[in-house]
Amino acid sequence: MADRLISIGVIGAGIMGERLMRAALEHAADVVRVAGVWDPSPASLARISRELPPVPLLDSPEAVVAAADCVYVASPPASHLGHARRALAAGRALFCEKPLAVDPADARAFVAEAGAARAAVNFPFASSFAVQHLQSWIAEGVIGTPRSLGIEVAFATWPRSWQRDAAAWLDGPAQGGFTREVVSHFLFLARRLLGELVLQSGRARFPEPGLSERGLSARLTAGGVPVTLSGTVGTTVHDDHNVFTLTGSLGSVRLRDWSIAERLQAGTWHPDPDALPNARIRPLVLRRQLEGVAHLVAGEPHALATLAEAFEVQSVVEAILAEDGH
Known part of the structure; x- marks a missing residue:
């Protein structure tokens, strides 16, 4: 890794942008420095100024690109590829939130354009301590030959309680919904652990006109292993409950x-006796992600999700959402 601190600039001052900046300041200050943040919302920038005063507030996405070694795109999905293309055109490394785009064809074109550019996507399971433990058990032969995978996600409401300020896009069918926001993480994990994803059938339910899905079911394979997937809203008292078996x-x-x-x-x-709840372990996982970003910038091997992996996941997600089961 480079001897100097890597600078990361952030486009988008919402929940994900703030989490990554906080992790950089509080847990990874020896790895990266935050070059600055831009968001089109003055209220969002004012919040960052109050919550994270060391972070410079910049006046445009171009200023973020100019200030940073790596640009972290944490804006709503429809804007991802515009910022991503700007960053790569300027010779910067790219760390992007998922999905790559709202249009799979544009995402496919971007992956082809990017080629071997220094670019990765923020799927934190790539740096998860719990996933590392699963991988160790699998390598030890605990499960033998994989035969099946079940993925279940459930929510009390959508968006989740802590996401309500972003409901305008998070609960819209064009950019939001729990399949893009949550299920995609578990599809990425299935891809990493087992292999190529192939969708066999899937249905999403959109019972409320103009809003995102409230249920889904799908069957697919990952590396040839059968996968069943289900998701529901209003079936748990918890903000977020999920099981990957x-x-x-x-x-x-x-x-x-x-x-x-x-x-x-x-x-x-x-359970693993050293396991911690997600809220407690998340900053340490994000530190690992930022260590990966530093390797990415230096052109060194890393474990971050590749553009190709992210596009494969997005393709499955959008195919499920396209089948409206009402």
Whole structure:
């Protein structure tokens, strides 16, 4: 890794932008420095000024690109590729939120344009301690030969309570919905652990006109392993509940609620004793992501999600959403 601190500029001062900047300041100050942030909303920039006073407020996306070694695009999805193309055209590294775009054809074109550019997508499971534990169990032969994968996500409401300020786009069918925002993470994880994703069938339900989906079901394969996927809103009291269960010829392991790795033994799920709730472990995972960004900028190997992986996930997500099951 380079001897000097890598500078990262942030476009988008919403939840994800603030989380990454906070992690950079509080947990990764020896790895990166925040060159500045821009957002079209003065209120969002005012909040960052209050919450994270060391972060420079910049007056345009062009200023962010000029100030940084790497540009982190954390704006709403429809704007991702405009900022991403600007960053790569200027010779900067790119770290982008998912999905790459709202138009899969444009995302495909961008991946082809980018080629071998220094670019990655922010799927934090690439740096997850819990996923690392699952990988260790799998490598040890705990589950034997993978036979099936089940992915279940559920929400009390959508958007989740802490996302309501962004409901204008997060609950719209064009850019938002839990399939893009949440299910995509678990599809990425399936791709990483098992292999290529192939959708067999899928349906999303849009019972409220003009709003994002409230349910989905799908069947696919990951590296040839059968995957069942389900998602619902209003079926749990929790903001967010999810289970990713991988079963093999000898046993089962699972990831629960983002950060709890568990192993099935004698009919009972036993969590990793070192596991921490997602809210507590998230900043440390983001530090690992930022370490990956530093490697990305230096042209060194890293574990961050590639553009090709992100496009494969997006293609599956959009295909499911295109099948409106009402």
